[in-house]
Amino acid sequence: HSALTQPPSASGSPGQSVTISCTGTSSDVGGYKYVSWYQQHPGKAPKLVMYEVTKRPSGVPDRFSASKSGNTASLTVSGLQADDEADYYCSSYAGRNTFVFGTGTKVTVL
């Protein structure tokens, strides 16, 4: 499976919203409920921020939301804060117990 396609960068001012897309195929994003999103600050391990397309782990603020339509998933971060500046990766189950990540998006808070 090829990496899922994400825009290299996205940005917004504090308090604004930013939306990141994640495009795959019917064999991964479009075919399963197992789409998740990860936040990674420089030099740190990734952190799960959304799972099973729309679910939020405990402790993740409700400023984070996500959706899926066809082969494209999206993550929206509302009310941008300085700490939201990070790299974001989507991931999808790709069948036969394999997984694929997105290319990553660097979010900048202006």
Next chain:
Amino acid sequence: QVQLVESGGGVVQPGKSLRLSCAASGFTFRTYGMHWVRQAPGKGLEWVALILFNGSKKYYADSVKGRFTISRDNSNNTLYLQMNSLRAEDTAVYYCARPLTWDDENDAFDIWGLGTMVTVSS
């Protein structure tokens, strides 16, 4: 608390081998499938391998199939990654990761270790 700690990384020559370990604590390790995920310097995340809770089945990315072997010791709460025939393109931080739930190894990667760096260079 729930924790994963990787070790075993280092600098190794192309063609050589290395074994990574991941010590788990704070949860019932023997009930969870476990993953390895890697990240080359300045690059994105790449899923490497999955092992089921009891070690009965193992799955690999095409890029490492036939060279890497994932295994586990449930009596010692430890996950392993044996890496053979290493190549320069295997240079990366290697993370072990636990799924969100014990009964669904295909769910999201919930708990991550801090990672261990592997550098393949002559």
